[in-house]
Amino acid sequence: MTFEAVVEVRLKAGVADPEGATIHVALCQLGMEQVREVHGGRMFRLSIDADDPETARRIATTAASGLLANPVLEDYTVEVSDRSSGGVAAEHGVVPQIRP
Amino acid sequence: MTFEAVVEVRLKAGVADPEGATIHVALCQLGMEQVREVHGGRMFRLSIDADDPETARRIATTAASGLLANPVLEDYTVEVSDRSSGGVAAEHGVVPQIRP
Numbered sequence: 677m678t679f680e681a682v683v684e685v686r687l688k689a690g691v692a693d694p695e696g697a698t699i700h701v702a703l704c705q706l707g708m709e710q711v712r713e714v715h716g717g718r719m720f721r722l723s724i725d726a727d728d729p730e731t732a733r734r735i736a737t738t739a740a741s742g743l744l745a746n747p748v749l750e751d752y753t754v755e756v757s758d759r760s761s762g763g764v765a766a767e768h769g770v771v772p773q774i775r776p
Numbered sequence: 777m778t779f780e781a782v783v784e785v786r787l788k789a790g791v792a793d794p795e796g797a798t799i800h801v802a803l804c805q806l807g808m809e810q811v812r813e814v815h816g817g818r819m820f821r822l823s824i825d826a827d828d829p830e831t832a833r834r835i836a837t838t839a840a841s842g843l844l845a846n847p848v849l850e851d852y853t854v855e856v857s858d859r860s861s862g863g864v865a866a867e868h869g870v871v872p873q874i875r876p
Contacts, residue, residue: 735811
């Protein structure tokens with residue numbers, strides 16, 4: 677069974693986000709003053725072969741903590757859905773960050 | 777009223793994704809051979825002042841098409857949720873890419 681895991685990596689609260697600030701200024705200059713705040717981040721979509729969503733989530737969490745995110749500066753969330761059933765979510769959860 | 781818009785920007789199907797391929801190789805070397813595919817992307821969270829979710833979505837779509845995504849290489853999706861009601865989704869939709 678193939679699951680799709682979406683790992684979202686973003687800066688921890690309090691860490692300077694110059695990319696977000698620059699985009700915010702640019703959007704205001706383009707006339708979108710209604711935008712109050714912008715935060716950038718990275719996203720990874722992983723196709724994972726696993727017997728159940730729990731296993732897929734465990735693998736995605738290991739990938740996130742060990743490679744995709746910098747634990748000093750970044751937080752991450754993991755969401756897993758069942759890809760083989762036409763995109764209907766079989767598992768959808770936010771995994772709290774695991775500290776070594 | 778403040779809405780949160782999440783703009784996900786990813787490479788169009790068929791565009792080479794060397795970042796994803798590199799991460800895939802690295803995950804296999806780390807023992808996660810169950811991962812079959814990896815695709816990277818960028819994500820932006822925008823806080824938008826608007827009267828209704830439709831307006832917030834229109835602003836986020838304009839920001840995505842005009843600044844956040846490169847329409848030659850990238851696709852984007854926009855999701856809008858009501859931030860003031862404690863994170864309960866008031867609007868959740870995928871906007872098809874708008875061509876100029």
